[in-house]
Amino acid sequence: MVKVIICTGISGSGRKEYLDRFAEYSGKLGKKVKVYHVGQMMIERAKRDGLNITPKNILNTNRHTMQALRSGVYESILRNFKEDHKKHDLIVVSIHGFFYWKKTFHHSYDHHYIARFKPDLFITVMRDPVDVRETLSAREQWKRERLGEEEISLWQNVETEVIATWAEFSGCPYYAFFNVQRLCTLFKLVFLPEMESTYISMPMTHMMDGVNRARVDRFIKKLEQYFVVFVPNINKGKIPKVSQELSKRNHAHYTNSYQMVKVDLDILLHQSKRIIVFFPKEVSSPGVINELREAHETNKEAWIIYPSKSASPFLIYYYDRSFLNERQFFLFLENEKKNVPRFKHKLD
The missing domain is CATH 3.40.50.450 (Rossmann fold)
Structure with missing residues (x-):
């Protein structure tokens, strides 16, 4: 039976890279994994629709516009779900729970769509705050934020607490681990749940x-x-x-x-x-x-x-x-x- 995972992680956590490597790793073990990177899809959709939304300033976008854009991406994912269930063993929807932008927290999820995805598992990929700081300070989008390790730690704390609550409300298991965790960890959690x-x-x-x-x-x-x-x-x-x-x-x-x-x-x-x-x-x-x-x-x-x-x-x-x-x-x-x-x- 095909499983669905909601995977989150703060900016700079290495979540995208981890999931891409996981999909490749799983393929070598005979399991087909489809990963939807929602943030990347939002940028692509905005460009296609002629919206002046750039990777550098996307978090300045009006929240109603952001919600509409995010909803459009979620709907496109759901339209593909029936076919995805036929072709894959696992579907991963990769999203952010929260952003820490201009020294304030901003949620970036929609409970309505989370429920429609019918997830079997929630995952958060964490990372050492030092590595997150170094990664974000090199990105044009985050340079001006000048985030300290303490702020990043608290951001990551909020992310894990909120996603754990989502999982609890959804009646699903929740796991969080660092991005340096071996790929077999997620493979075993998904495909060998009895371990x-x-x-x-x-x-x-x-x-x-x-x-x-x-x-x-x-x-x-x-x-x-x-x-x-x-x-x-x-x-x-x-x-x-x-x-x-x-x-x-x-x-x-x-x-x-x-x-x-x-x-x-x-x-x-x-x-x-x-x-x-x-x-x-x-x-x-x-x-x-x-x-x-x-x-x-x-x-x-x-x-x-x-x-x-x-x-x-x-x-x-x-x-x-x-x-x-x-x-x-x-x-x-x-x-x-x-x-x-x-x-x-x-x-x-």
């Missing part, structure tokens, strides 16, 4: 060196055979240091820090069925402890790979099963999942 999802947790501060990063990457790659794996982002932004001046600072100083916690706990972990924690080496990690506690209190199974028989009681309290190393863990997993089909295709 269990997991959040991979790790002591981020202590894995930035190349050796440990490579170990984690190999671990995740092998884990992909058994799960849909949601991977946290290693934030590129500057995190304020704790100091004696902490009490004098306001919350704005910590926007990126707060958003990092929000994404990991309330989005990536929340949408996963379980948590798997991998310690490349024996260290203390407040982030991991908090993620384990959140998983524990929301009744998610927690497995941990920790390279020592001695660990903090606060670590022990929150996990369900522990392993000393990767080899021990994957031997267990092979037996635990022996009757479950593995994903043995390329991950990207």
Whole structure:
């Protein structure tokens, strides 16, 4: 049966590029994917209809004109739906939920059409605010906005919260992940919905060196055979240091820090069925402890790979099963999942 996805992402998120690569990737695995990039279609339709609407200034357009233009594009997509259902395995309607333009938020959706698309799934593609800022600052449309990382973080926060609400009202699953997430993630969510999802947790501060990063990457790659794996982002932004001046600072100083916690706990972990924690080496990690506690209190199974028989009681309290190393863990997993089909295709 053909499925329909509503996919969103803020400007500069890499959503279009991710979806185009996903369509190509899916084709190699025998699945035909049709992607409608609504923003691009609006520009093309405006040009065809003789409207003086340019990519640089489209967000200055009268909102009634924008709504009419957007509705015309949605109607053209719906007219093609019957034929699309015959020729494709998946239809993706790629749209914006919100724009942050001239320091104000502007919604860019229509509930009426969202319902008419009858989506099976809602997706938001996120991106590191540093990368979004660099991408937008190079675009003619966004140069004058001079968006900071904090503004981009908040914009992305609004986008995910609103789209999650759409999904809830529509009775559909909702997932959000970063644009660097492997293409197999979306493929498994769509075409292998029975595959269990997991959040991979790790002591981020202590894995930035190349050796440990490579170990984690190999671990995740092998884990992909058994799960849909949601991977946290290693934030590129500057995190304020704790100091004696902490009490004098306001919350704005910590926007990126707060958003990092929000994404990991309330989005990536929340949408996963379980948590798997991998310690490349024996260290203390407040982030991991908090993620384990959140998983524990929301009744998610927690497995941990920790390279020592001695660990903090606060670590022990929150996990369900522990392993000393990767080899021990994957031997267990092979037996635990022996009757479950593995994903043995390329991950990207």
